[in-house]
Amino acid sequence: MSIEDVFPKQAGMTRKIFKAKDTVAAAGYRFDDLVSMTSFSIKKMYAALRVDFPKVQWRRMVCNNLGSPKWTFHLTLVAHRSLYTRDRLAKWGMTNDTSCPLCDAADETIEHLFFLCNFSSQLWKKLLTGQHIQRHVMGCNQELYWAIRKAKANTYIMVLVGCVYQDWQDRNLRVF
Numbered sequence: 001m002s003i004e005d006v007f008p009k010q011a012g013m014t015r016k017i018f019k020a021k022d023t024v025a026a027a028g029y030r031f032d033d034l035v036s037m038t039s040f041s042i043k044k045m046y047a048a049l050r051v052d053f054p055k056v057q058w059r060r061m062v063c064n065n066l067g068s069p070k071w072t073f074h075l076t077l078v079a080h081r082s083l084y085t086r087d088r089l090a091k092w093g094m095t096n097d098t099s100c101p102l103c104d105a106a107d108e109t110i111e112h113l114f115f116l117c118n119f120s121s122q123l124w125k126k127l128l129t130g131q132h133i134q135r136h137v138m139g140c141n142q143e144l145y146w147a148i149r150k151a152k153a154n155t156y157i158m159v160l161v162g163c164v165y166q167d168w169q170d171r172n173l174r175v176f
């Protein structure tokens with residue numbers, strides 16, 4: 001007969017305490033520290049457990065974006081270069097056709113598909129004009145950089161993120 005058979009609740013609690021002991025140790029606390037503490041901060045322990053990652057530059061595009069969560073998630077994929085564009089599929093040997101489905105005049109890369117492609121650049125140019133911004137359309141990297149560094153209004157970022165999402169939807173409509 002084990003302790004679990006006699007005291008099932010206490011055995012479960014003991015297991016949780018031992019598990020918590022490992023977590024507390026991972027945060028850098030020693031047993032003596034815990035005993036001598038007069039107060040304990042979960043916030044400080046969380047900060048000690050959390051790994052500090054460098055903040056990505058494009059976080060402004062995703063955080064507090066007024067647009068749809070679908071748009072911001074999609075922009076995260078674009079920023080990570082994780083979309084299944086034809087140039088990536090060709091590298092994996094999954095397709096031989098690398099042409100852009102929107103214009104058929106260049107290879108489909110993220111840099112081309114968003115903003116440089118004739119189809120998507122026309123849409124973006126109209127959206128820029130609608131916001132009274134007079135400048136030429138740039139490539140994906142430069143447009144994201146411009147939005148992060150120079151865009152004053154959050155609505156600009158919302159429109160840009162929505163445009164990138166719409167370009168991808170149009171692309172998928174052509175492909176599928």
Ligand SMILES: [Zn+2]
Binds near residue numbers: 112
């Ligand atoms: Zn194109």
